[in-house]
Amino acid sequence: MSIGHTLLGLLESGPRHGYDLKRAFDEKFGHDRPLHYGQVYSTMSRLLKNGLVEVDGIEAGGGPERKRYAITDAGITDVAQWLATPEKPEPYLQSTLYTKIVLALLTNRDAADILDTQRSEHLRSMRILTDRKRKGDLADQLICDHALFHLEADLRWLELAAARLDKLKAAMHA
Amino acid sequence: MNAPGGSLLVAEDVRKAYGPTMALDGAEFSIHPGEVVAVMGPSGSGKSTLLHCLAGIVTPDSGSIMYNGRDLATMSDAQRSQLRRSEFGFVFQFGQLVPELTCVENVALPLRLNGTPRKQAERTALDWMQRLEVDDLGRKRPGEVSGGQGQRVAVARSLVTNPRVLFADEPTGALDSLNGERVMELLTEAARTANAAVVLVTHEARVAAYSDREIVVRDGKSRDMERVI
Numbered sequence: 001m002s003i004g005h006t007l008l009g010l011l012e013s014g015p016r017h018g019y020d021l022k023r024a025f026d027e028k029f030g031h032d033r034p035l036h037y038g039q040v041y042s043t044m045s046r047l048l049k050n051g052l053v054e055v056d057g058i059e060a061g062g063g064p065e066r067k068r069y070a071i072t073d074a075g076i077t078d079v080a081q082w083l084a085t086p087e088k089p090e091p092y093l094q095s096t097l098y099t100k101i102v103l104a105l106l107t108n109r110d111a112a113d114i115l116d117t118q119r120s121e122h123l124r125s126m127r128i129l130t131d132r133k134r135k136g137d138l139a140d141q142l143i144c145d146h147a148l149f150h151l152e153a154d155l156r157w158l159e160l161a162a163a164r165l166d167k168l169k170a171a172m173h174a
Numbered sequence: 175m176n177a178p179g180g181s182l183l184v185a186e187d188v189r190k191a192y193g194p195t196m197a198l199d200g201a202e203f204s205i206h207p208g209e210v211v212a213v214m215g216p217s218g219s220g221k222s223t224l225l226h227c228l229a230g231i232v233t234p235d236s237g238s239i240m241y242n243g244r245d246l247a248t249m250s251d252a253q254r255s256q257l258r259r260s261e262f263g264f265v266f267q268f269g270q271l272v273p274e275l276t277c278v279e280n281v282a283l284p285l286r287l288n289g290t291p292r293k294q295a296e297r298t299a300l301d302w303m304q305r306l307e308v309d310d311l312g313r314k315r316p317g318e319v320s321g322g323q324g325q326r327v328a329v330a331r332s333l334v335t336n337p338r339v340l341f342a343d344e345p346t347g348a349l350d351s352l353n354g355e356r357v358m359e360l361l362t363e364a365a366r367t368a369n370a371a372v373v374l375v376t377h378e379a380r381v382a383a384y385s386d387r388e389i390v391v392r393d394g395k396s397r398d399m400e401r402v403i
Contacts, residue, residue, distance in 0.1 A: 116390045119379065120399040126383035134359060152379045163216060
């Protein structure tokens with residue numbers, strides 16, 4: 001999972017301090033592995049250097065933890081590009097997809113777009129596996145089936161997540 | 175949309191409302207001979223309405239459906255029926271075989287409706303049943319065969335007139351994985367050999383993986399994923 005993009009996405013709803021970012025990240029995405037403060041600050045200084053965030057204010061007392069960061073226009077474009085780029089289908093992809101879907105909701109983007117793009121990328125792999133299965137022997141069939149069912153499971157989860165988010169969105173705007 | 179050259183069936187800016195519900199809201203579609211295109215999307219997104227419009231079963235409120243250079247809207251009902259009988263084939267999820275007829279009579283039915291003599295129609299039917307590996311079921315009635323076998327009989331029937339477009343709406347929806355896979359293999363292989371185009375409506379990714387490309391229908395709008403990426 002890209003910590004940089006995730007922190008950027010969290011900043012889209014408004015400027016935050018480093019410790020605030022860490023808390024939001026841990027709460028939404030870091031159940032198993034909370035971020036270290038060091039990771040937050042090294043990531044933020046990289047984003048700062050690349051012009052994706054800017055310092056919005058510094059509280060008295062100094063020190064990096066007192067900096068308040070805001071996302072720049074370039075940062076917003078970067079998040080949008082990341083969300084729109086499908087992930088390479090592979091096992092244990094779910095956590096990145098989960099992050100993307102939640103971020104799409106938090107930043108009011110369309111989760112269905114992410115789903116469609118990802119489905120297309122998955123189908124590309126699934127077509128190759130299906131073709132290999134058709135031409136192959138029993139061992140090929142078994143191994144391709146295993147991969148196909150796992151890829152399909154990713155998509156089914158994504159579809160369900162997108163449907164739930166649509167329902168939630170509709171309720172929010174009702 | 176500029177349909178790619180050589181398209182057999184093209185829909186442009188198709189709209190269709192059922193009362194206040196907009197089933198299709200500017201949908202686009204195109205398919206080449208020999209191509210298998212999956213139509214995907216959530217329930218109620220408009221996939222089946224798109225298929226029915228493409229097949230001339232439902233008339234759109236606006237937009238155009240061109241088959242082989244002819245606008246379906248300018249054809250009479252009789253001409254559209256004739257088109258469906260001779261140029262199009264259909265496979266649905268279930269309930270498509272006539273229970274009173276034997277399997278071979280079911281497969282021969284479209285030919286008989288087009289005026290082919292019984293013996294000749296049944297000979298061609300048996301030939302298709304052989305390709306779908308169900309020629310031993312000829313004298314049985316649909317109630318006496320399994321779901322997977324019945325679906326293969328239905329696929330044989332859909333291809334018996336050598337259609338140029340095969341419309342398949344969730345063709346494996348009622349089958350287990352192994353039977354579904356075999357039906358998809360046989361269906362796509364038979365269609366490709368005959369250079370027929372296949373419009374495959376499905377919500378299952380493993381079924382869509384038998385296609386060459388997919389379009390997604392959502393809220394009545396279509397998205398051609400090949401052109402997006």
